[in-house]
Amino acid sequence: MRTSPHREEPCAAVAIPASLAADVEGYDWARDGVGESGGAVYRLHGKPGHPDLFLKQGEGTCATDVTDEMVRLMWLAAFLPVPAVRGFVRTPDAAWLLMTAIPGLTAWQALEAFPAERPAIVDALADFLRRFHAIPVSDCPFTSNHACRLAQARRRLDAGLVDVEDFDEERQGWNAEQVWDAMTALLPLAPDSVVTHGDFSLDNLLWHNGTITGCIDVGRAGVADRYQDLAILWNCLCDFEAALQKRLFHRYATAAPDWRKLNFHLMLDEFF
CATH class of the missing domain: 3.90.1200.10 (Aminoglycoside phosphotransferase (APH), C-terminal lobe)
Incomplete structure (x- = not known):
């Protein structure tokens, strides 16, 4: 179960739903290579005066996984420190979840x-x-x-x-x-x-x-x-x-x- 601390690679911004575009404007993008389970995870960083964000995107069964995470994040927030949901979009075939980053x-x-x-x-x-x-x-x-x-x-x-x-x-x-x-x-x-x-x-x-x-x-x-x-x-x-x-x-x-x-x-x- 060992993973590398060098877990991500810089990448270009990916296409996202229009309703999330304003939230991610001006960020640099890096793709996370750990624990994706078939979906895609991106760290958005480097925007002056703004905290890092994470974007999860999944298609097919992975879209269901992303949706499951969104629902649980909303519920767990009353009990524990978890990422805050900044935006969520679900279509019949795909899902996008934008979250705040946790420090550390x-x-x-x-x-x-x-x-x-x-x-x-x-x-x-x-x-x-x-x-x-x-x-x-x-x-x-x-x-x-x-x-x-x-x-x-x-x-x-x-x-x-x-x-x-x-x-x-x-x-x-x-x-x-x-x-x-x-x-x-x-x-x-x-x-x-x-x-x-x-x-x-x-x-x-x-x-x-x-x-x-x-x-x-x-x-x-x-x-x-x-x-x-x-x-x-x-x-x-x-x-x-x-x-x-x-x-x-x-x-x-x-x-x-x-x-x-x-x-x-x-x-x-x-x-x-």
Whole structure:
């Protein structure tokens, strides 16, 4: 799950709906190469006196993903620091989402750049995750539990959309059906439902001056087992030190890790 801090390349401005044109006028453009999931992500920057913006654009099923993110951003804004929606356009075939930028480095960039601060960064990540999971489940209109995700995963598997070359090291050389069989063999799992981010990875958390300043890429947010988030973050930390993985669970204040749930959610993530 390692990503490069050099995550974007300059590019020309792209065609956008007329209703968004005034908002993006005068900006320089760069295309983001991390975590696009089939869509396109652009950072708009360099306009004197104006903050950076991000634009997401998707077509087909990616348009639905962009729409899902817009709806969740609007809802999450009452609970957590997330990008503010500056504009949104949806057509039958495409969607455009314009958002404010959250200040800071990604958590991955911060862990890479400041080795001495890694324990404090992990503590901040765990604290932010507990804050996310403290949102009242009764207030959340979105469902992302593993039954829902399993149905999505099966559709992706049957459609040939699973990238087996991107599997974690433990499953290199496996095919998608082997992962499916190993994953479903771990069911049933006792539910422990909270409001989850859905993709709580180091690239989706921003860190600045000793704190997590917010989260991005919230299109999968919804009620699910807390291990949906814990497993992804734990797996990301393997790029650094095993001690940080242990620290995560200690700071999060959970009991000894539930390895059955953790492994299930790691395998589930292979399908997305």
